[in-house]
Amino acid sequence: MSYKLNKWLILIIPTVTIGLWEYIRHEFLLSYISMELGNLLSPIIVFIVTIVFLTKLFSNMERNQQELTEAKAMQDVLLEREHIAAELHDGIAQSLFLLNVQLEQAYREQSEEHYTKLKAQIHHTNAYVREAITSLRSPIKVQSLQLKEQLAQFLNELEMRMDVTIQLNWKLNDELLTLKERIDLLLSIREGLYNIKKHAKADHIWIDAFPTEKGWYCCVRDNGVGFLEEDLSRSEQFGLSMVHERAERWDWSFEIERRNEQTYFRITKNKA
Incomplete structure (x- = not known):
């Protein structure tokens, strides 16, 4: 009808x-x-x-x-x-x-x-x-997209290709994001993991996501050697530029930080 x-x-x-x-x-x-x-x-x-x-x-x-x-x-x-x-x-x-x-x-x-x-x-x-x-x-199942399930499936595939241990601590409810936000967040996390795979030489990766008082917090960190955006190739910089565009589109905060011998790939949402 x-x-x-x-x-x-x-x-x-x-x-x-x-x-x-x-x-x-x-x-x-x-x-x-x-x-x-x-x-x-x-x-x-x-x-x-x-x-x-x-x-x-x-x-x-x-x-x-x-x-x-x-x-x-x-x-x-x-x-x-x-x-x-x-x-x-x-x-x-x-x-x-x-x-x-x-x-x-x-x-x-x-x-x-x-x-x-x-x-x-x-x-x-x-x-x-x-x-x-x-x-x-790598397909993204739009219908009834569950972020944690999609991400866990991708991490299983990534662990089979990399000699690395990945810990997923996901406490972020899908209801806090729209469907399009979930897709963009998943694509952004993938980009962070791809850059770790290419450059960081890490053997341990942690992914944390949880709600906050003003929104939510998502972070991908690793114990590798780290990388700088200016050191990446043109194609790799393009991938991170897409993450910046998504963050600007949804009013997210996106940053890459090197601290305590770990690299932090952070995306946060603070509601106005």
Whole structure:
């Protein structure tokens, strides 16, 4: 049933009900039902009709609204992945051009140093492409998204690829975030974990999330060597720039801090 039809039925049914009741009682029931009793029965009849018919219509409207919200959230995810794919395309094109230049130079000079640099560049490009493809292939189940379950599934996959112990302490209720906020928070946590995997050389990662008096707090920390945004490649900086954009979109606070030989990747929400 369409949203427009639902809306009109919700408006019309109570009106038609009270109209029919008033007509029937005045035309046929006045000798049996007094005016006082008829007036008392009118709201009761409308209430019963509302419970029987309108409750279902309201449920249909809520379901339609939920489907629209999920479709919009999925569209946002697809748009973001298009951005990632475009950045992946540019990064591969630049890397292949550089490889071509280095190949020609190494061929002319027969230099061992150039061969070493070329090998390192090939390894970097290969790792970059693999990581980007893994990110694009990792599905996000928009329908009834449960942050803790989705994150736990992703962490299990990550632990199988990394020699690292990951501790998840998740006490943040999904009700504190909208569906789109949950998706953006999950994508941001993934980006933090990818950067730890690439640069931090950590063997232990902690993920904490819990509500606060003014909102909520989420932190990914590790015991690795850390990393600075300015030291990252263009493609890696793009990933963190997306986290900054999400934080700005939802009025979150995002920061990366190195303290006590640990790196903190923090996202917090403080309600106005």
